[in-house]
Amino acid sequence: MERQYTREKLLTTPAELQKKLASPALCLVDVRPAEQFAQGHIPGAVHFDLFGLSLVDTSEAPLKAFMHMIHHVLELRGVSEAKEVVFYEANSGMRAARGLWFLEYFGHPNARMLDGGIDAWKAAGGSITTESVVPKATTFKTTERREVLATVDDVLQSLNKKEFSILDTRSAGEYLGTHVRAARGGAIPGAIHIEWTDNLDARGKFKSEAELKTMYQNVGITPDKEVISYCQGGYRSAHSYVALRLLGFPKVRNYIGSWKEWGDRADLPIETPTAK
Numbered sequence: 106m107e108r109q110y111t112r113e114k115l116l117t118t119p120a121e122l123q124k125k126l127a128s129p130a131l132c133l134v135d136v137r138p139a140e141q142f143a144q145g146h147i148p149g150a151v152h153f154d155l156f157g158l159s160l161v162d163t164s165e166a167p168l169k170a171f172m173h174m175i176h177h178v179l180e181l182r183g184v185s186e187a188k189e190v191v192f193y194e195a196n197s198g199m200r201a202a203r204g205l206w207f208l209e210y211f212g213h214p215n216a217r218m219l220d221g222g223i224d225a226w227k228a229a230g231g232s233i234t235t236e237s238v239v240p241k242a243t244t245f246k247t248t249e250r251r252e253v254l255a256t257v258d259d260v261l262q263s264l265n266k267k268e269f270s271i272l273d274t275r276s277a278g279e280y281l282g283t284h285v286r287a288a289r290g291g292a293i294p295g296a297i298h299i300e301w302t303d304n305l306d307a308r309g310k311f312k313s314e315a316e317l318k319t320m321y322q323n324v325g326i327t328p329d330k331e332v333i334s335y336c337q338g339g340y341r342s343a344h345s346y347v348a349l350r351l352l353g354f355p356k357v358r359n360y361i362g363s364w365k366e367w368g369d370r371a372d373l374p375i376e377t378p379t380a381k
Contacts (some may be wrong), residue, residue: 111353115205116192116220119229120145125189132188135225136200145233147226150299151240153182155203155255158337161369165255168220175207176247180290186213186245186317193219193226196309199301206359212248218347220345221310253346255333256359257366261373263333264294270326272334274301274341275364282377286337291375293335297324298378301341304348311348319351331356335363 117286119149125131126149135142142152153362160171184190187258190213192204201218208216219226227233255263263269274295280298292298304322306312312320326332332349334342339361346359368371 110351161278183240189217196222199340206343255360270294270330273298274345291377301344335360
């Protein structure tokens, strides 16, 4: 029995993907490391490892240049608004989530993740190939959705406002400041911590809507708030963005500069939370 979500079209299943595999209207993107792709991938998939493409200055000019670069590379991989785009990795991971978030930002009407990734595909009996497809470049017409992205200024302006929730999706060590990955350790003031991996079940699929809703509700992350998620570089936070969008949260933003930008800037406030 497949799981039901308020916005279930953000995910697809191996059975649904199997029916569309040979369709020219499908763009299937494998976002795993290149060596894993080479060892075997879903037939027809093109490769684009998003990892390492990070932005640490979300002021206007760098943000615009970064998004232009991402858009261009997506076009080179065959992404267009006329095709259904499916991202996948080993499981329902942060790479695939970040790919989906980028397409949400660009206003793509039909983008999703393969829930459970290639592990779920194999478990369902899906075929694997080592033959590579040469992607055909496309033109991808975008409609910028600025409301799903947060800059450093957006986060700063949201602090201490009851209509906002800041969601820290990093490890407990990063959140508590014991694992420092920027000039400073700690957290954005008032941030609520739920590590991104808590969105997943033991099989690497998203937990059910009821489980996710209860988990977030228990810490005060509710749909009446505007939620801004962050991590180190906008990957793990994109995963929690997807989880909250699955639940139908109307206002969710991914702070793409995340802790690398915030922690490196001595002029920005931080706090050092205490372990509960």
